[in-house]
Amino acid sequence: MSAPIIMRLMASSISTAKRAGVIIRDVLKKGDLGIVDKGHNDPQTEADRSAQQCIIASLTKKFPTVKIIGEEGCSDLNVCDDWLVTEQDESFLQHNCPAEWQDAKPEDFVIWVDPLDGTAEYTQGFVEHVTVLIGIAVKDAAVGGIIHQPFYKQPDGELGRTIWGLKGVGTGGFTPKAAPAGKFIITTTRSHSNALHQQALNAFPSAEVIKVGGAGFKVLQLLEGKAHAYVFATPGCKKWDTCAPEAVLEAQGGTLTNINGEHYAYNADVEHVNKKGVLASLGQNHSDLVEKIPAEVRQAVGAK
Numbered sequence: 046m047s048a049p050i051i052m053r054l055m056a057s058s059i060s061t062a063k064r065a066g067v068i069i070r071d072v073l074k075k076g077d078l079g080i081v082d083k084g085h086n087d088p089q090t091e092a093d094r095s096a097q098q099c100i101i102a103s104l105t106k107k108f109p110t111v112k113i114i115g116e117e118g119c120s121d122l123n124v125c126d127d128w129l130v131t132e133q134d135e136s137f138l139q140h141n142c143p144a145e146w147q148d149a150k151p152e153d154f155v156i157w158v159d160p161l162d163g164t165a166e167y168t169q170g171f172v173e174h175v176t177v178l179i180g181i182a183v184k185d186a187a188v189g190g191i192i193h194q195p196f197y198k199q200p201d202g203e204l205g206r207t208i209w210g211l212k213g214v215g216t217g218g219f220t221p222k223a224a225p226a227g228k229f230i231i232t233t234t235r236s237h238s239n240a241l242h243q244q245a246l247n248a249f250p251s252a253e254v255i256k257v258g259g260a261g262f263k264v265l266q267l268l269e270g271k272a273h274a275y276v277f278a279t280p281g282c283k284k285w286d287t288c289a290p291e292a293v294l295e296a297q298g299g300t301l302t303n304i305n306g307e308h309y310a311y312n313a314d315v316e317h318v319n320k321k322g323v324l325a326s327l328g329q330n331h332s333d334l335v336e337k338i339p340a341e342v343r344q345a346v347g348a349k
């Protein structure tokens with residue numbers, strides 16, 4: 046008997062994210078990024094388009110009745126065999142399926158795909174900030190996620206690593222580390238700041254602030270003890286930016302919410318923009334962090 050669908054979705058997404066990572070590296074190697082501006086500070090490249098095609102075509106072929114939403118809109122499902130991933134990560138399938146999702150049906154799922162998170166940084170040469178994000182939601186909740194880092198250098202020189210998390214199972218693909226005691230480090234945007242966002246950061250006057258690209262990479266910084274909290278007090282990132290990072294972070298015991306401490310919903314009908322920003326933490330009292338940001342600042346985020 047085949048494994049429950051959530052386990053097969055996770056195992057297939059792990060293999061597919063790795064293939065998308067190869068596409069992203071290949072586009073950069075060829076050198077012509079094919080940049081299109083989708084809006085202010087919102088570039089799209091050949092790598093975003095091709096990686097999304099690979100992911101959506103591969104997952105649709107295997108799971109034709111599961112709803113899949115990708116950042117780059119509708120994708121041509123007719124892809125070359127080379128982009129059609131038929132494998133699934135067999136080692137992931139060794140885990141037991143959490144009882145809660147054992148009987149979940151294809152129509153209960155939404156897959157949120159960000160084929161390349163950190164596009165601005167990709168075009169500017171900060172390639173270590175780039176991740177491929179595949180998030181698995183069951184009804185409203187972000188439950189499973191893959192964060193693949195195509196340009197991560199393994200100790201043996203191999204490029205790329207794949208981090209996964211599934212609530213009720215845990216995480217894999219990295220070594221969790223607690224952030225240093227005795228100081229407070231915030232990771233935040235380097236390309237989408239504004240005055241209101243700065244006001245939220247000002248609520249933590251003694252914090253060290255690291256500015257990096259991508260929602261996936263910032264959550265990796267929490268997981269690897271490089272920061273205590275991720276603060277983004279402005280609309281701009283979308284459900285495909287936060288679904289996978291939220292699931293991985295929460296499978297590791299952290300929390301990812303809007304700036305008011307409320308979880309976003311990830312069903313197929315939600316508004317794509319995360320209007321009330323992002324606040325994520327690991328090893329902290331999350332509601333204390335919410336309370337530190339003045340209520341008037343929190344109210345103003347996404348108000349207009």
Ligand SMILES: Nc1ncnc2c1ncn2[C@@H]1O[C@H](COP(=O)(O)O)[C@@H](O)[C@H]1OP(=O)(O)O
Pocket residue numbers: 085086087116159161162163164165233234235236237238257258259260277280281282283286
């Ligand atoms: N104003 C915005 N317009 C478009 N995308 C945004 C915006 N703000 C954030 N994002 C998305 O959220 C990610 C995290 O934001 P930041 O790096 O600024 O913290 C970005 O890499 C980008 O995803 P993507 O690169 O996939 O388009």
Ligand SMILES: [Mg+2]
Pocket residue numbers: 087088089116164
């Ligand atoms: Mg984008």
Ligand SMILES: [Mg+2]
Pocket residue numbers: 159161162163259260285286
């Ligand atoms: Mg993104």
Ligand SMILES: [Mg+2]
Pocket residue numbers: 093116159160161162163164
């Ligand atoms: Mg993207």
